[in-house]
Structures are given as C-alpha cells and as structure tokens.
Amino acid sequence: MNKKEVNKGKTMSNILLCVSGGIAAYKAIDLASRLSQGGHTVKTILSANAQRFVSQLSFAAITAQSTHSDMFADPDPIAHIHLADWADLVVIAPATANIMAKAAYGIADDLISTTLLAHTKPKLWVPAMNxxxxxxxxxxxNLKTLRDRGDFxxxxxxxxxxxxxxxxxxxxxxEEVVAAVNCYLHYGRDLEGIRVLVTAGATEEPIDAMRKITNNSSGKMGLSLCRALALRGAKVSLVHGSMKYPVPYYLYEVVSAPTVQEMHSEVTQRQKDQDWIIKCAAVSDYRPAQAIEGKLKKSSEVLNLELEPTQDILAYLSEHKPKGQKLIGFAAQSDELIPNAKKKLQKKNLDMICANYLSTSGKADTAITVIKAKDQENPVQLDGxxxxxxHKIIDQIKEL
Structure with missing residues (x-):
C-alpha cells in the first residue's frame, strides 16, 4: 500500500505586528506572545497613539525582537523598507479607522503607513472600533478597497x-487572530462561493431527565474544519452536538442539534443547498427505546436498558445526494482502520473518507488517513x- 506523506509540521514565518491607537491595543501584547509561542518571529511597530495605551518595552520583552515607532528616530535609516521586505505577513491589530483610511488612500506619514505602502504582499487587518x-x-x-487589493x-x-x-x-x-495568521501565511480566499455544511461534536441521547448516552468527541476536528473553511472564504453552516470548544464567531450559520433525530432533521433540510457536506460529528448508533420521564431512582436491582438503532444520517445523504455535491465522511475505529474505513466509504457511497483511531479523540493532534473513492489504493496520511x-483535508477535497 502506497501512503503519500503530506506536510506534518508548521512552517514558521516572520510576522510584522503593527499596533495602531485604539483601546484594544493592550490585546496586541497577548497576540504577540501567542505568535511567538507558536514559533513565529515577531517584530512590532507601534503608532504614536498606540503608545498612549501600551509601551514598546512590553512587546520587546515578550517577543525578544526589535520594536519600532518613530521613522526618524529609528537606528535603521530605512526601517520601513527593511521591515516591509523582512515580513512574510503584516498584521495590523488592532486596526483603527484612521490607519485603514491611510492605507486605502496610500497616505504614508508615519512608520506604520509608510511600511504598509512598501510591503508588496497581502496584509491581515483586524479592525476594532466603535x-x-x-x-x-x-x-x-476603505475595507472594500483593501480587500479588492488582495488584503485579508x-x-x-x-x-x-x-x-x-x-x-x-x-x-x-x-486565538482566532492566530488562526487567521496561520491560514493566510499559506492560503488565500480560495473557497469563495463554495457552500459547506459541517457536522461536529457528540450527539446525546437522553436516558432520563438527567442522564444520557453520549461519547468522548470534543468537536475540535469539526471546529478546526469550520474555521479553516470560513477563513478561506467558504460559506459554512455548522450543525453540532455537544462540544468542548467555542465556535468561531464568523461562520454563516450555527445550529445546535443535540440528538441524532434533531441532527438528521437539521442536516437533511439543508442538504440541497450545499456544495460540500463534511460529516465529522460522532453520532450515536443507538438510543434508549423510550426515555424515562423525570430522574430514574437509584436501586439495588439490575437495570436493563433497551436500545434501538438511530437514523443513519450519512446513508440518507448518500441516497439523496444532488449531482456534483461532494460528500465526505469520518470513521473513528479501534482496529482494522483502513479496511473498516473502505467498507464505510463503499457502503455509504462517499466521495472521500477520513479515518482515525479513537485514541486521537479530544486531543490537539491527530493522525488521519484519507481515502478517496476514485483512488482507494493510495491513501494519504495527514498528521499534526x-x-x-x-487545511490539508480541505486540499484533498478540492482534488476530488
């Protein structure tokens, strides 16, 4: 079996953080820290007004890199050129209305605005204001002008x-700013116009008013897919069960569907409007045949709980798939990973399946084997x- 290896690690980059003069400037200190901890090299420019809220010393101490402010007091006589050339990505956070207006009109009257004019690559703007x-x-x-020029x-x-x-x-x-930085260092808005429905998290089937049948899914993989898809321009609808992480605030639609029946209803009524459907949720295969009203009292007697099969959402989607729609499933397995994943791929008539062992559930890292319907003998291994x-899963879907 030929397994192609796909980029396991991150490529760290040079980030130029430009801090303009808004009250949110203090949050840029945490951003600089997160980017530095993530392995990026971070240099900082503060506007004169930004220094009314925060100091260069804070950024220098956190990043262990140079900080800049006054173009004519800087030790480098052409700092705006050298910093612009050095940066892989310029991040303006917070971005005030003033600095965005300057950039839109090409005004260069301080170190930040001059550096922006000299930087030839796309920039990431993080507006914050009244x-x-x-x-x-x-x-x-002004924002439209910046976007039209290729900025994010x-x-x-x-x-x-x-x-x-x-x-x-x-x-x-x-954490959303960092995700955007890591996205736009390597990807653009390549999914503009694509509508995607993602399911994520664990379904919960009630036993009584207090107890339920659920599983260990944290929703992290599904949320990571939603985040990557939306940042790259897709119109993302999320239908989710129980999750342990916050939902990105910029998704097109977010729908809570705790039970399999509710998830089935919410997903199927949206199916025809989607270009891609990615079924990442950990859905219960069984539910109590009858939920008990109120709270079940404790007893010394053995309790027998009758279970019945739940609806097969993926099978329904496959049977009713519109022409041209891409249907992607996930398969969490405890053994025989690839054989079991191939069986599900074929049985559910999927375009692609992402298989992983149960041991990765809830963890920050994962190891996924991607199998495509039209190339089943050449799985793709994605780790990290x-x-x-x-993002790598999305790249594989684009190749379908």
Missing part, C-alpha cells in the same frame, strides 16, 4: 464595546495539529 465608526460608509468603502480582513465581533455601545466593532479573540490537518 460600532458607528465601523459601519460608517467611509470605513466600509478578520471581521470584528459583535458585543459590548469599551465605549459603552453594543454592536459590531469588538476586537476578536486572539488538528488546525493544520483541517
């Missing part, structure tokens, strides 16, 4: 803002952090 400033037509026009934008979160308003403009969680493997 909701009215963000929704202002001028700001939205990680949208702000809706919520309570520092100014007292509520609405869209909140700085996103830094689930966030990285998610």
């Amino acid at each position: 909701v009215n400033m963000y929704n202002n037509p001028a700001t939205q026009t 934008v990680l949208e702000p979160v809706s919520g309570h803002l520092a100014c007292g308003y509520s609405g869209k403009g909140k700085y996103p969680p830094n 952090p689930k966030e990285l493997v998610a």
Whole structure:
C-alpha cells in the first residue's frame, strides 16, 4: 500500500505586528506572545497613539525582537523598507479607522503607513472600533478597497464595546487572530462561493431527565474544519452536538442539534443547498427505546436498558445526494482502520473518507488517513495539529 506523506509540521514565518491607537491595543501584547509561542518571529511597530495605551518595552520583552515607532528616530535609516521586505505577513491589530483610511488612500506619514505602502504582499487587518465608526460608509468603502487589493480582513465581533455601545466593532479573540495568521501565511480566499455544511461534536441521547448516552468527541476536528473553511472564504453552516470548544464567531450559520433525530432533521433540510457536506460529528448508533420521564431512582436491582438503532444520517445523504455535491465522511475505529474505513466509504457511497483511531479523540493532534473513492489504493496520511490537518483535508477535497 502506497501512503503519500503530506506536510506534518508548521512552517514558521516572520510576522510584522503593527499596533495602531485604539483601546484594544493592550490585546496586541497577548497576540504577540501567542505568535511567538507558536514559533513565529515577531517584530512590532507601534503608532504614536498606540503608545498612549501600551509601551514598546512590553512587546520587546515578550517577543525578544526589535520594536519600532518613530521613522526618524529609528537606528535603521530605512526601517520601513527593511521591515516591509523582512515580513512574510503584516498584521495590523488592532486596526483603527484612521490607519485603514491611510492605507486605502496610500497616505504614508508615519512608520506604520509608510511600511504598509512598501510591503508588496497581502496584509491581515483586524479592525476594532466603535460600532458607528465601523459601519460608517467611509470605513466600509476603505475595507472594500483593501480587500479588492488582495488584503485579508478578520471581521470584528459583535458585543459590548469599551465605549459603552453594543454592536459590531469588538476586537476578536486572539486565538482566532492566530488562526487567521496561520491560514493566510499559506492560503488565500480560495473557497469563495463554495457552500459547506459541517457536522461536529457528540450527539446525546437522553436516558432520563438527567442522564444520557453520549461519547468522548470534543468537536475540535469539526471546529478546526469550520474555521479553516470560513477563513478561506467558504460559506459554512455548522450543525453540532455537544462540544468542548467555542465556535468561531464568523461562520454563516450555527445550529445546535443535540440528538441524532434533531441532527438528521437539521442536516437533511439543508442538504440541497450545499456544495460540500463534511460529516465529522460522532453520532450515536443507538438510543434508549423510550426515555424515562423525570430522574430514574437509584436501586439495588439490575437495570436493563433497551436500545434501538438511530437514523443513519450519512446513508440518507448518500441516497439523496444532488449531482456534483461532494460528500465526505469520518470513521473513528479501534482496529482494522483502513479496511473498516473502505467498507464505510463503499457502503455509504462517499466521495472521500477520513479515518482515525479513537485514541486521537479530544486531543490537539491527530493522525488521519484519507481515502478517496476514485483512488482507494493510495491513501494519504495527514498528521499534526488538528488546525493544520483541517487545511490539508480541505486540499484533498478540492482534488476530488
């Protein structure tokens, strides 16, 4: 059996973090720390207004790299050129309305704006500001200009803002910023226009009002797929059971479906609108034949619980698959990984199956064997952090 090996590790890069003058500037310190801990080399430019909130010393101490601010006081006489050439990706976080307007119009009157003008690769913008400033037509026009030039934008979160308003403009969680950085270092928005439904997490079948039948799935692999798909431009609908991790805030649609019956209903009613369906959820094969009302009392007697089969969501999707739709399944096995995965691939008439051992459930890293219906004798092995493997799975789907 010929197993092709696919990139097991991360490629670390040079990140230039540009911090502009908003209240969220203090969160950029944590971002610099996370990027550095992730293995990236991080240099920092702070605007004059950013230094009213945070100091260069904080970034220098955390990154062990140079920090910059004043173009004419910098030891390097052409720091804007050298930093622009050095960076694999420039990240502007937080990005104020002011710095985005400067970049959109090509204004270069300080070290950040001049460096942005000299940088020839796409940039990642992380806007954070008052909701009215963000929704202002001028700001939205500037964002469109930046996007049209090939830059990436990680949208702000809706919520309570520092100014007292509520609405869209909140700085996103830094784990999402890091995910965007790692994505856009290697991928663009290559999935624009593709509609994808992903299932994730563990279903829960009630025994009584308190107890239930479930499994150890954390939802991490499914969420990693959702995140990678959305960052790369796909319109992602997530239908999920129980999960141990937060859902990315920028997905198109998020639907909770705790039981198999609910998941079956939510998935099948959306099937016809999808280009891809990725069934990553750990779905119960059985459920109690009859749920008990209230809480079952403890007893010294043996309890026999009658179970009945649940609906087979994947089989239904296969039988009703529209022409051109790609259907991908997952198979978690305790033994005979590839033979069992091939049986499921063929029985459910899937385009591709991702097989893994149960031992990877809930862990940060995974080892997945990808088997395609049209190339079953050449499985592809994907190993590493689930966030990285998610992108590699997507690459395999694109080849179908």
